[in-house]
Amino acid sequence: MNVMNRPGESANRSLEDMMLAAVEGDRLALARMLTMVERGGDSSAEVARVSYRSKQRGQTVGITGAPGAGKSTLVEKLISVAREGGKSQVAVIAVDPTSPFSGGAILGDRIRMQSHAGDKGVFIRSMASRGHLGGLSIAVPEAMRLLEAAGMDPVIVETVGVGQVEIEVASATDTTVVVLNPGWGDAIQANKAGILEIADILVVNKADRPGAKDAVRDLQQMLDMAFSLGIHPRAMTKSTGASQEMWRPPVLETVASTGEGIPELWSAVENHRVYLEESGEGTLRRRKRAERSIALVLEAEMAKQLERIRSGHMYVSLVDATESGHSDPYEAAEKLMREADSGR
Amino acid sequence: MNVMNRPGESANRSLEDMMLAAVEGDRLALARMLTMVERGGDSSAEVARVSYRSKQRGQTVGITGAPGAGKSTLVEKLISVAREGGKSQVAVIAVDPTSPFSGGAILGDRIRMQSHAGDKGVFIRSMASRGHLGGLSIAVPEAMRLLEAAGMDPVIVETVGVGQVEIEVASATDTTVVVLNPGWGDAIQANKAGILEIADILVVNKADRPGAKDAVRDLQQMLDMAFSLGIHPRAMTKSTGASQEMWRPPVLETVASTGEGIPELWSAVENHRVYLEESGEGTLRRRKRAERSIALVLEAEMAKQLERIRSGHMYVSLVDATESGHSDPYEAAEKLMREADSGR
16 A cells, blocks of 8 residues: 555645554555654654654563673564564664664674564664764654554664663663673673663573673672662652552573573563553653653754854854954854844 | 942943953952853853953963873963063963862862962962853853953963863863873873863973883874874864964973973963964964854853743643653644743
8 A cells, every 4th residue: 555645645644644554564654654753853753743642552671781792682582472472563673873874783683683584573673873863862762652653562672782872762661671791890880881770670691601690699789789778760769659669670690592581581571561550650751751852852953043043144253253352252142043033 | 449339330331340450450350250250141241241352362371181290280380480481460270170169179289379379460260160051161261261351361271180171171272281291001091082182282291200201202103193194183274274384282391390391381382372373373263262152152042941941831731742642742842942932
């Protein structure tokens, strides 16, 4: 069914059609909408107008950790367990902020995921940061919402590294899984990078290697300390008045290559979903995410406005005047803003 | 002379009086105006309206380098040499972005500078980042301009560390001096931190310690490489069409504690002033600085606007609507901006 460019229809109308098609399983329609989200600007705004109005929700699951921790294999096995457990539509967004296009390491990972290539119930998409104003921080949440609207559940977001963007993206989900490996210092490094704070579930992958028990013990100790001091973000749930017990991130051992521990990980993900619903924390998180999405759009608008101001006709002469003692930065800024205002 | 709050005069009028008083040597008036600059907002805007309109200019000299490199002692000795060389009004701004008030390490440094305490020709002021919107990046250039307007020459800006703010502040001067110490890796560290790029003059202080010659050689080699590859920012001066020879940062050895090498450092500072004037580079830099000052005021305005938008009456309900599927981030942002616009 070709739903694009049908004569006599507005762009929005045809996006609603595309959305309906996507819900009915049209993967091409879904892929096109994701491309629009990636493109950013008006294009992603149009998609957002449709996808954010859907009542359809799925559990979003962020999976983050250092490169080489085995996240892709883990995700691959997690998909299998979720599918066997009855999940009919599973989506994965693989995020690589460093790559200008979807390729490189990501491509290698995607090829490994081909074990799901023949499965109509699995949708996998790589996202890189090409040109979206506000970058992946805007694009990924919008893509998540679109996939939820299309009926995907869970929507898994896998990030490549542990940079600032990755942490932001992975933690803007319902459930955040942090993947570590055995080995001295890994837990401490993770703590430094601030990724323990965002974890709802901690996984020591490659747990058949030496040092796995030590890593689990280190992580448990760090959690003990954070909780007893009340500095763990989750430890603050109590003060919000939720009647529910606090969620303490479980520390799980997996061997993704053999599938060991993956069913337990999937159970933990499902338990966390129940916790989110029953404690009200899920709504709080979604509200925070909505707030963040609006803030990012506003910031992008401000950046555009700044650009417009600085490209005004008076700009060069006002810089000169400030340099030569005929104006000052405040007066110059004021005049530039007035010029931009009157030009709108 | 009490020039403030004289009845029948506008605030601006009395600031002009204060400026006149400061030029005539009234240190209390100058100190008051600096406090206004530090306070930020309207207060600093008022000072800027007066100080930026002065035609009086002095050479601004930034001195940066790792903590413990001996910058304070070096500045102390440099003041003496400048005073002996006939400079009648020397100012020092000591910048500490980490401290919420002027104290701590800075205070210790100031005490050491007491050798100039009885000298009316030396004005020393510490600046920390208390509350100035846009922070020290706005406040320090404004303080520099004020001190220039008051007849200070040179205006030395000494920073405590080599963080992003310090580098920005120290490099927003006519002449930037980077102070290093002998010792393996120091030059390489400096290169990594990007402070070699901003240096007009390189100083290996504590040159009586082992490794001084190696440090000088390392720095010279790095400069050779940067210049031959054309990647040193100064190496680009030629392409701007200036007829003048390029400025190659000299690498000097000093022992600040004994005063060794300080006269040579002062000569280099004076040579650089001549270079700036004759090559036209000085005007270019001042123009760039004016541009940056305007941009910072604009950015601060945008931040205020964002704050205003987010404190609008519709904010909470629009976040809720976005969360619950009745709006989307783009529509919500649009409505919030419209609300803020109509409220102006």
